[in-house]
Amino acid sequence: MKAPVAARKITDLFSRNEVEAPADIASAALRSDRFRLERESDWRRLEAIVARMEKGGLKRIEDADLLALPTLYRTAASSLSVARETSLDAATLAYLEGLVQRAWFQVYGPRLGLFAWLREFLLGGWSRAVREIWLDICIALFVMVSGAIVGWLLVVQDSEWFYRLVPTNLADNRRPGASRAELMETLGIKEGSEGLSSFAAFLFSNNAGVCILAFALGFAFGIPSLMLLVHNMALLGAFLWLFQSAGLGVEFAAWLSVHGTTELFGILLAGAAGLHIGRSMAFPGERSVLAAAATSGRRGAVVMVGVVIMMIVAAFLEAFPRQLVGDTGGRFVIGAIFLAFWLSYFFLYRRDAPAETGP
Structure with missing residues (x-):
């Protein structure tokens, strides 16, 4: 049932x-x-x-x-x-x-395409970002000059400091006790440009790595960035002492100016961008630390995009004009032209930011 x-x-x-x-x-x-x-x-x-x-x-x-x-x-x-x-x-x-x-x-969404963004970046965005961190640039410049002086004074007191400041792969024949002829040879030119393109790629990789590290270390209140600047400039101070002691100070300055006015300027901006982040985190004002870091990070990122461009230019100058132009005056002219260009672009050339459009 x-x-x-x-x-x-x-x-x-x-x-x-x-x-x-x-x-x-x-x-x-x-x-x-x-x-x-x-x-x-x-x-x-x-x-x-x-x-x-x-x-x-x-x-x-x-x-x-x-x-x-x-x-x-x-x-x-x-x-x-x-x-x-x-x-x-x-x-x-x-x-x-x-x-x-x-x-x-x-x-x-974003209002600009790639080419429009690049045009705005090169024709005003980059230079504005650099001017906005002028205080950090001044601090970083002071630290870099101080680092070079410290490196000079250390090796003046004890030449053994040269080996502590300068890595072996950079020293080569440039060492205390080297003859004037040996040092002059390191400042000479190469016959032909074979292999210089690969040398340029190596230099770009090395210089860009230093700049990115200087920027990335800014999160620790900028202190590691400043220490990195001091270390790199102390190395330069040691080289300045070495060549000056051999009576080649002017020749070394000319050799360095070809790429140095671009390379050192780029390192200066990278260190300043890292310091800008660290300083905004240490003194956020009325904003939260995260908000301050985000704002300064965006500004610093714009600066760093330009720094990468500067490192490409510096690598090209170091691998080609510096290796192919042996005249001291000619080297000074190349360095002076690029220094004048960067100073004019960052601090004399001004263009207003584009007006915001859209809802």
């Missing part, structure tokens, strides 16, 4: 589900249609505005549509949220996801 009863209950259950399932589907479809009909006009208007922006930017948008764009975007985003929560039909959900994504890019 129990088996027939159970069978009847199962049959009744399936019969009831067959009736309710189409009803549920119809109800869901009705809710989806009503939801779409109530909001579709706003979606279509937003889609039309976004399509015009994608084709021609803001110039093709009327003022009324431009003012309505943020509201229409928020409406579409809210509709997408509701559609996800209530499991509306897949077509509506896919349409809203695509629309919101496109609208987000137009409202909040």
